[in-house]
Amino acid sequence: MLASLSKWFARFGPFLGLALVISIFALLSDFPEQYLSFRNFRIVLAQTVIVALGSIGMTMIIISGGIDLSVGSSIALTSVVAALSLQQGIPPSVAVLLGIVVGAFVGYINGLAITRLHVVPFIATLGMLGIARGAAKWLAGEQTVNPAETWVNQLAVTFPDPAWLLVAPGVWISVFLALLMALVLRNTVFGRRVFALGSNEAAARACGIPTQRVKLWIYTLAGLFFGLAGVIQMSRLRQGDPTVAIGTELDVIAAVVIGGGSLSGGEGSILGSMIGALIMAFLRNGCQQMGWPNYIQEIIIGAIIVVAVAIDRWRSSR
Amino acid sequence: MSLLRLSKISKRFGPTVALDGVDLELRQGEVHALIGENGAGKTTLMNILAGILQPDQGRMELEGHPYTPFSPLDARRQAIALIHQELSLFPHLSVSENILMGMESSRWGWVNGEDCRRRTLQVLEDFHHPEMRPDRAVAELPIAARQIVEICRAIAAQARIILMDEPTSSLQRPDVKRLFELIQRMREQRISVIYISHFLEEVREIADRYTVLRDGQGVGTGELGSVSDENLVAQMVGRPVKNLFPPRQQSKTGGTVLRVEDLAAPPSVKHASFELRRGEILGIGGLIGSGRTQMVRAIFGLAPVESGILVVGNKAVSARRGSPLLRIVQGMGYLSEDRKGEGLAVALSVADNVTLSRLSSCSRWGWLALDCQRQEAQAWIRRLNIKARTPSQPTWTLSGGNQQKVVLARLLHQDADILLLDEPTRGIDIGSKIQIYEAITQCASEDKAVLMVSSYLPELFGLCHRLAVMSRGRLSATRSVDEWTPETVMQAAIGGGE
Numbered sequence: 001m002l003a004s005l006s007k008w009f010a011r012f013g014p015f016l017g018l019a020l021v022i023s024i025f026a027l028l029s030d031f032p033e034q035y036l037s038f039r040n041f042r043i044v045l046a047q048t049v050i051v052a053l054g055s056i057g058m059t060m061i062i063i064s065g066g067i068d069l070s071v072g073s074s075i076a077l078t079s080v081v082a083a084l085s086l087q088q089g090i091p092p093s094v095a096v097l098l099g100i101v102v103g104a105f106v107g108y109i110n111g112l113a114i115t116r117l118h119v120v121p122f123i124a125t126l127g128m129l130g131i132a133r134g135a136a137k138w139l140a141g142e143q144t145v146n147p148a149e150t151w152v153n154q155l156a157v158t159f160p161d162p163a164w165l166l167v168a169p170g171v172w173i174s175v176f177l178a179l180l181m182a183l184v185l186r187n188t189v190f191g192r193r194v195f196a197l198g199s200n201e202a203a204a205r206a207c208g209i210p211t212q213r214v215k216l217w218i219y220t221l222a223g224l225f226f227g228l229a230g231v232i233q234m235s236r237l238r239q240g241d242p243t244v245a246i247g248t249e250l251d252v253i254a255a256v257v258i259g260g261g262s263l264s265g266g267e268g269s270i271l272g273s274m275i276g277a278l279i280m281a282f283l284r285n286g287c288q289q290m291g292w293p294n295y296i297q298e299i300i301i302g303a304i305i306v307v308a309v310a311i312d313r314w315r316s317s318r
Numbered sequence: 319m320s321l322l323r324l325s326k327i328s329k330r331f332g333p334t335v336a337l338d339g340v341d342l343e344l345r346q347g348e349v350h351a352l353i354g355e356n357g358a359g360k361t362t363l364m365n366i367l368a369g370i371l372q373p374d375q376g377r378m379e380l381e382g383h384p385y386t387p388f389s390p391l392d393a394r395r396q397a398i399a400l401i402h403q404e405l406s407l408f409p410h411l412s413v414s415e416n417i418l419m420g421m422e423s424s425r426w427g428w429v430n431g432e433d434c435r436r437r438t439l440q441v442l443e444d445f446h447h448p449e450m451r452p453d454r455a456v457a458e459l460p461i462a463a464r465q466i467v468e469i470c471r472a473i474a475a476q477a478r479i480i481l482m483d484e485p486t487s488s489l490q491r492p493d494v495k496r497l498f499e500l501i502q503r504m505r506e507q508r509i510s511v512i513y514i515s516h517f518l519e520e521v522r523e524i525a526d527r528y529t530v531l532r533d534g535q536g537v538g539t540g541e542l543g544s545v546s547d548e549n550l551v552a553q554m555v556g557r558p559v560k561n562l563f564p565p566r567q568q569s570k571t572g573g574t575v576l577r578v579e580d581l582a583a584p585p586s587v588k589h590a591s592f593e594l595r596r597g598e599i600l601g602i603g604g605l606i607g608s609g610r611t612q613m614v615r616a617i618f619g620l621a622p623v624e625s626g627i628l629v630v631g632n633k634a635v636s637a638r639r640g641s642p643l644l645r646i647v648q649g650m651g652y653l654s655e656d657r658k659g660e661g662l663a664v665a666l667s668v669a670d671n672v673t674l675s676r677l678s679s680c681s682r683w684g685w686l687a688l689d690c691q692r693q694e695a696q697a698w699i700r701r702l703n704i705k706a707r708t709p710s711q712p713t714w715t716l717s718g719g720n721q722q723k724v725v726l727a728r729l730l731h732q733d734a735d736i737l738l739l740d741e742p743t744r745g746i747d748i749g750s751k752i753q754i755y756e757a758i759t760q761c762a763s764e765d766k767a768v769l770m771v772s773s774y775l776p777e778l779f780g781l782c783h784r785l786a787v788m789s790r791g792r793l794s795a796t797r798s799v800d801e802w803t804p805e806t807v808m809q810a811a812i813g814g815g816e
Contacts, residue, residue, distance in 0.1 A: 187431070189424045196408050196419055203406035206370065207420035207471075208391025266410035 013311065014259050014275035017304075021279055025286035035289055042167055046158045048281040049170040050075065050236070050245070053229040054252035055259075055273040056174075056181050057107075057222030062256050063185070064218050065198035065265025066121040070110060071226050071249035073132035076242050078103045078230025080140045083240025086147030096152060096231050103227015104220050106132055111219035115212040129249070136242035145240035155235040170232045174274075177225070182270040194218060198265025254301070255280060258308040279304065321346045321510050322367075322385070322479060327376035329362055336362040337373070338534040344479065347508040349501060351521040351542065354531035354554055355719070355747030360514050363531070364481050367512070368400035369393030391420065399477035401468050401485055407456050414438040414452035417470045441470045445500060460607070465493070469500065480504065483514045484745065498524050518547055532556055555749050562752060563780035564759045572596025574629075575767045576617075576650075576736050581626030581637060583616035588791035590626075594736065599758060599768040600796065601782030603775070604811045609791040610771045611655055614738050618652040619645045630736070646675060651734025653725050655741040655771070661725040662713050669695035669709035671724050675732040698727035703753055719750025726757055737761060740771045755781055775804050787811050 022036075029035045054071050061068050082099035086092060106128060113124035154161065156170040165172065185191035193214045196204040205211050234240050257263065258279055259272025280301055287297040322344040329337040337359045344350050352360050365371040367378075369387030378385040380396060387393035390400070407416050414434055415422075423433035438452040447466055456464060465485065472480050486494045501511055501524055515521050521528065522542060529539040530553040538553045576594040581587060586609040594600050604610050615621040617628065619640030628637040630648045642652070654660035662671055672695040673680060680690035695709035702723045706716055713724055722742065729737055742758065743751045758781060762768050772778050778785055779799060786796040787810035794810050 187429050188427045189422055189429055190427060192411075192415060192419070192422060192429065195411055195415075199408035199410040200406060203402075203408060204419070206368070206390050206400065206402065206406050208389065208394050209420055210389075210391070266408070 014272050014279070017258070017308065018275050018279050018282065021282050021286065025282070025289065029286075029289060031289075035286065040285065040289075043158050044278070044281045044285045045171045046156055046168045046236075047285070048277050049156055049168065049174050049232050050229045051248065051251050051255055051280065052174045052274055052277045053177070053225050053232065054248065055255040055277050056178055056270060057225030058249075058252045058256050059259075059261060059268050059270050059273045060181065060185065060194055060218055061121075061222050062253070062261045062263060063198045063265060063268040064194045064215065065201065066114070066215070066218065067125065067253070067263065068107075068110065068219070068222060068226075069122065069125040069249050070106065070128035070132055071229075071252050072245040072247055073129045073136065074103055074106045074223065074226040075230040075233050075245040075248055077106065077132045077136040077139075078227045079234035079237070079244060080136045080145055080240035080242050082152070082231050082234045083145035083147045084139060086150060086152065087145055092150040092152045099231040099234070100224055100227035103225070103230055104223040107219040107221070107223020107226065108216070110223070111216035114219065115215050133242070140240060140242040142242070144242075147239070149238075152231070152235050153238050156232050170235070173228075177228075178270050178274050185270065190214070190217070195266060198267075200266075251277075251280060254305045258305060260312060262312075276308075320344060321381060323379045324363075324367075325377050325379075327363065327366060327373045327378070329359075329366060329371065329373050335534050337366075339376070340531065340534070340536045342529055342536065342539075344510050344512060345527075346510055347505050348527060349505060349511045349513055349525045351525035351528040352512055352514045352531065353518070353521060353528060353550065355717075355749050358531040358554075358747070359534040360531055361483060362534075364400060364483050364512070364514065367393070367398060367479075367481055369398075370400075394420070394475050394477070397476065397478040398481065399472035399475045399479070400481040400483070401472055402483055407464055407467060409457035410455065412453045412455055413442075413450055413459070413467055416456050416467050417441060417452075417474050419471070421475060437474065438470075441474045444473065445470055446496075465497070469497070477509065479510045479512070481512045481514075485513075486515065486517070486520060494520070518550060522547075530554055551748060554747075562748075562755070562776070564756050566781070566783070567597075567759060567763045572598075572765060572767075575631060576769075577627075577629035578617060579627040579629075581613065581616060581628070582624045583612055583621050583626075584624055586612040586791055587616055590788070590793035592786055592793060592796050594767045594769055596767050597762055597765050598783045599762050599770055599781055601778040601785045601799070602769065602771045602788055602793070603773075603778050603785060603807045604788035606773060608788040608811065610788045611740055613788065613793065614652070614740050614769070614771060616640075617645075618642055618650060618738055620652075646732065646734070649735035651675070651729035651732050651737050653729060653737070653739045653742055655744060657718070657721060657725060662721060664714035664721070665712060667695075667710045668699065668704070668706050668713055668716070668724055671713050672698050672709075672727045672731050675728055679731070694731065695727075698731060702727050702730075702757055717747070717750075719746035722746050722754065723750060723757075726754060730757070730761070735766055737766060737768045739768060741773065742770060743772075743774070743777065775807060778807070779804070 026032045026036055034040065058068060058071065078099040081102045082095050085095035085098050110125050110128050113119045113127070114121050154169065156168050158168060160168050185194060193209055196209060197211055197214055201211060233244055237244065255276035256268060256273045257276070259269065259274070259276035261268030261273065283301055283304065284297055287300065320343045324340065324342040327337055327340045340359070340363060352363070354360050362371065366373050369390045369392050372388070385396065387396060408419065417438050418434050423430040423437065435452050442448055442450050445466065450463065450466065456467060485497060504511060513521070513525055525542055527540065528542050530537050530550065532554060572595055574593045575596050579591050581590040590613050592600065602610050612621050616623045619642050623637045623640065626637045628635050635648060658664060663674070669692050673691050677686065680687050680694055692709045699706055699709060704723045704727065705720050713721060716724065726742065743754055758768055758770065770782065782799050784796050785799050785802050785807065787794045787807055789811055
């Protein structure tokens with residue numbers, strides 16, 4: 001009974017958290033109909049896209065027992081690359097692709113440092129946090145890059161055109177990619193390897209799994225998602241800003257952890273991470289609606305992270 | 319004819335010579351026992367065979383063809399599978415995922431779940447464990463069941479040669495029997511097994527031939543039927559061993575130093591009462607999982623106690639509000655069965671580990687006198703004959719037996735009056751065992767009190783003055799060792815009545 005309750009909680013805990021956050025703000029708010037309006041949901045969803053995309057890649061990394069601290073810098077770098085390409089008159093689709101490829105390249109370098117140079121992921125990506133940020137500033141000449149208006153700017157708008165899309169195209173892209181990656185993690189040999197790596201790396205090696213190659217793939221693949229997040233970032237701001245997304249990696253990690261990921265590896269799910277990202281977005285949005293100052297948001301989100309993990313620990317100790 | 323032939327295999331790790339020209343011949347369908355003390359090179363040899371390590375020199379031939387596995391995967395492709403000393407499973411994954419890891423049924427990278435399930439069921443069926451559910455998470459399985467998963471992995475790989483590195487170290491007797499039945503079945507199917515074990519009884523029960531390794535060299539090989547135990551032990555240790563156990567000191571029957579009354583620490587400990595006297599060694603027998611370990615942990619303040627009375631010396635102390643620190647102050651010392659997890663800080667030096675529970679001996683105002691610490695550790699290294707080059711050597715570089723001696727040295731340095739030892743000689747070599755037996759006997763003769771949990775009956779009978787047996791959380795009455803026989807201990811352990 002208790003075991004099944006605990007299992008139920010593991011699966012639906014994040015949903016419960018999300019429902020709790022939304023209902024608390026609905027109760028607190030003087031204008032609940034405004035907070036609960038579709039319009040507001042659209043705003044929140046559009047705001048979530050960047051963290052959501054990042055957390056898809058991060059979920060994979062964290063399940064494999066790794067970590068990536070260079071997400072924010074990578075987003076800044078790829079947003080600058082995409083913006084510069086547009087400015088140079090490169091077709092928008094190629095510019096988007098370039099941004100994504102640069103993200104994957106950054107991930108590949110991370111993977112190389114981890115597998116070839118045997119630097120632990122925390123340090124390797126801490127290094128990349130500086131390198132990518134520096135590269136972004138260098139490429140952008142330490143100022144924002146303002147490309148001309150293209151369809152790329154439509155990716156993350158709150159009110160999409162055509163209106164039948166209901167939410168920003170970026171949201172649909174995120175949903176599609178989240179589903180795809182959830183399937184990949186669940187149903188592919190590669191997904192198995194990712195879990196095996198995080199669960200017991202030595203055993204994985206003994207089972208003949210090319211652990212180093214799998215790691216290289218994981219970081220590169222995650223880099224694709226960070227690159228795409230960078231493109232969306234550029235689309236939202238309508239410019240490439242090398243100083244953007246500072247600390248985003250922490251939001252992304254928090255989303256994964258709130259969603260049930262374990263930093264010691266072997267645990268985590270894309271769905272959970274998506275819910276985690278939504279919980280944080282709704283918290284931010286709720287605090288803004290209430291007119292609370294920024295610091296209250298920060299305190300609450302910090303506390304939520306600790307509480308989410310504490311609940312998870314408590315659950316698994318039963 | 320020989321299926322696998324190794325000749326002159328050598329391997330060095332930096333300055334250490336792990337293997338020095340080892341020969342080994344494995345015949346088809348035989349169980350070949352590889353025996354030797356810890357640090358003799360058995361595990362290194364296994365790792366070379368399994369493709370985890372590459373030899374520096376020597377030749378390996380599989381069915382007459384050169385065998386040079388460059389990775390575990392390659393070894394597995396050539397039908398050699400390794401079952402590890404420490405379980406190498408994926409706790410977060412399911413039974414099925416564990417068994418088929420690395421060889422899932424798949425198409426274009428997508429796993430065929432239905433086929434995986436079918437293959438898992440087939441393997442479990444073959445191993446006569448159809449009751450195991452393929453989709454159960456391995457973390458939820460008891461340790462014996464995990465071993466089954468590990469063995470099934472080798473079977474699923476259709477291995478022709480299975481390397482087993484101390485496969486029974488975490489199994490209970492019924493599971494050992496089942497494992498032996500399986501090995502028997504493998505033998506019938508012409509699968510060869512290289513079987514590493516410390517237990518000579520076990521080796522005799524299951525193996526056909528043997529090879530003894532000592533200090534990285536093969537020192538003997540032959541039919542098990544034609545060699546005596548004494549001879550085998552002598553080959554392992556390098557000198558004839560007359561007695562495993564030191565002569566038992568007559569217990570001087572000092573006063574009671576620890577009295578435990580009606581201790582209950584649910585769920586695993588339901589009821590335990592005993593008295594521990596000065597100068598005696600009290601043995602606790604019973605099966606793994608019967609609550610012995612939890613009882614000791616509860617006494618030492620590491621596990622929550624529900625009720626019971628604890629009298630240390632002649633002072634009643636609160637059993638429920640205990641902590642290791644408090645117990646150490648009260649004069650207890652604890653040796654955990656989980657050496658790497660709890661017994662040692664393996665990354666720290668030998669000196670740090672030895673002095674850790676009584677740093678006050680070499681510090682003043684919170685400042686450590688490093689020279690003094692090193693000297694004190696050196697004294698223990700000499701006294702317990704720990705094979706360490708220097709006290710500042712990291713503990714993980716020592717062999718299992720020597721690590722265990724470091725743990726014991728810590729208790730002795732702490733100068734605990736009451737030693738709670740949980741499986742003090744588990745998984746260590748005979749040479750170290752003998753030295754640990756000597757040290758324990760020495761403690762008792764110095765008027766300390768020793769409580770020793772052990773699953774190894776000869777050890778309980780060879781060393782202890784009195785015995786009690788734990789069965790399903792209940793501790794039997796304590797009786798003098800002469801009043802027990804191995805049969806009555808086993809009966810009590812299996813739980814003939816309450």
